[in-house]
Amino acid sequence: MRAVLPLLVAIAAASPVAATTDAQLQQLIADSAKAPVVGFERTTKAELRADPKKEPALVVDRFTPKSATAGNWTLLSVDGRKPTPEELAAHAKGNINPPGFHNLHKLLSGTPSSRRDVDGKTVFLWNSLPKGAVVTPGGDISAGLSAEATMEGAKLSEVRIFAAKPIRVKIVASVNKFNVTSLYRQGANGLPVLTTQTSETDVTAPMGMGGKRRSVASFKPL
Template structure:
């Protein structure tokens, strides 16, 4: 089977969801949000197995990739690529995957205090749901190598306050309007939705991330990329098959 290397896979993100209409209240200090970010700041990167399904315009079939991240392993061995489309990956595919995982932070709750830094622009309550909105992310919020377009993106976070302890339910990152990157690439649409459930010791665990990107990139073409990633927590150190031999996700 021929190897496939989908362009800009590291940027692919999205799923639109509907929120009930309500007038947002003015921004203010919020104790629940402060507690959430303080908890995230002391949480470590999670150990997970990720199954990513990626659909790219022009491809006849989606790509399905399975990899793992285990922060308990030594530097350079934390990421492992298990399979692509149910088979052992080829050299070119391993190289492309390695570029992607070393250019980004491992996803998860542990980065929430960085991603959602600063005072939200509005806060509103809809029944048990407390909804926060940021018009623009802070510089470096995405934690990616290369051009930083964090400030061109907006964010929403939803907390469920119906239980004894507030629970993080969803985080949505999106572009409110098209923008250019380095005056070369054009991002027509960008959206990422991350769903969380309570994990070990009550710490939120990322269980699902859906993404959509519509971009124009020189020498790579135009098109829409959609992805769905599902995460399974690892309860013990996994046996790895394809180790990342050098480099690791940048600290941030």
């Protein structure tokens, strides 16, 4: 039986089904590179805050495209009230490139290291992300992050960016946990549309930058 297993794996890897799925992934990434930014209203709920006195529990903002590659951000409310000038400045600094399918090709460049099929879904794994994919206030942590993309046939359903192990940042800080899961649905134009993004982090850092955080953002198309 042991001698048969490697043969079965080799046959599966070379099968037309595997080749078709890989072609679908490449088409998805190519579509991402050409995809325009899309408008949305985002509601972000903080389920766990490192500093509840300084971090809001509910933020509502909006991104309105001006062209296929650019647009304007508007911070609508913070905890149900009008944002302060300081909050507007912090929001503008922290939100430059909007999240969405148009970013996917930057994250999932290169050939995935492995794939597996579960319940009719195909999950691709990238062991590390390209330089500049994820930049934090402490620096670029892309090399320490991995990515999983789940496809149901030719349709993208989920992308997860995560740290398989803690990441040291500039000696004094450590990213103990990093997990961002993005869920997609098929849009009217046939391209994936971001619907929900869940973020979980645990950071050890000086000057109040550290702590455990969890938030869920929901996206409503404009």
